[in-house]
Amino acid sequence: MTIEKYGQANDIDFGTDGKGAGAGLTIVTSYSVENTYATEIFLKDSTGATTGLIQGDARTTGTITGYGSGSSVTLGTEFNNDLGVGDASCAVSSVRASGSNEDFTNYELSFNAFAGVSTTCDKNAKHDIEPLRNAPRNDEMSELAYLVSELQR
Amino acid sequence: MLKPVQFRYNENFDPDCVLRGGFVAQEIREIFPELVQEIDGFLRVKTTELSGYVTRALDEHKKQKYGIRKR
Numbered sequence: 001m002t003i004e005k006y007g008q009a010n011d012i013d014f015g016t017d018g019k020g021a022g023a024g025l026t027i028v029t030s031y032s033v034e035n036t037y038a039t040e041i042f043l044k045d046s047t048g049a050t051t052g053l054i055q056g057d058a059r060t061t062g063t064i065t066g067y068g069s070g071s072s073v074t075l076g077t078e079f080n081n082d083l084g085v086g087d088a089s090c091a092v093s094s095v096r097a098s099g100s101n102e103d104f105t106n107y108e109l110s111f112n113a114f115a116g117v118s119t120t121c122d123k124n125a126k127h128d129i130e131p132l133r134n135a136p137r138n139d140e141m142s143e144l145a146y147l148v149s150e151l152q153r
Numbered sequence: 154m155l156k157p158v159q160f161r162y163n164e165n166f167d168p169d170c171v172l173r174g175g176f177v178a179q180e181i182r183e184i185f186p187e188l189v190q191e192i193d194g195f196l197r198v199k200t201t202e203l204s205g206y207v208t209r210a211l212d213e214h215k216k217q218k219y220g221i222r223k224r
Contacts, residue, residue, distance in 0.1 A: 135159035135174035142174030
């Protein structure tokens with residue numbers, strides 16, 4: 001069995017238009033992550049066969065599905081997602097292709113993050129974290145956030 | 154630079170999903186690693202210590218803006 005150590009980073013932004021073939025998914029249809037405490041990630045290809053293993057300290061596992069004109073995302077690829085909550089360093093552990101038309105194929109990509117993150121979200125989750133605007137100042141942390149915000153003006 | 158944000162915890166952590174102000178712990182960790190600790194897979198910010206940094210920054214800001222100096 002092949003053992004990979006995280007793979008090579010190639011700065012993929014899922015759901016970003018204009019990346020063209022080979023850059024990941026053009027249209028993201030769902031996105032979910034959840035905590036696990038696995039320390040080994042089995043790599044599975046589009047047929048479901050296990051082809052490799054990543055050894056690491058993964059704490060989060062997740063899935064992105066969407067359409068792309070092609071998926072050059074290889075197993076073990078490290079990418080940065082744009083969720084913005086810390087699970088920025090991930091390794092693709094599974095690529096599954098299902099359903100296609102002339103231009104796009106539906107891909108399901110599973111990934112594992114290296115850093116501890118606790119979040120469950122759907123495709124709109126990236127909107128859950130946004131610049132400070134109207135949160136109530138009802139605890140010490142939010143008060144600090146407003147102070148810093150005022151300092152930066 | 155720290156980016157103040159607002160967010161809601163997921164329902165597992167806060168069933169009421171209250172809107173909160175704060176920071177992203179991972180971003181604080183990049184700047185002030187000593188202010189963030191990991192407990193059971195969760196990152197926690199040491200609020201009291203962070204408060205000290207912010208207070209000091211606020212004092213510096215006031216000095217620069219209003220020219221207040223110690224005699």
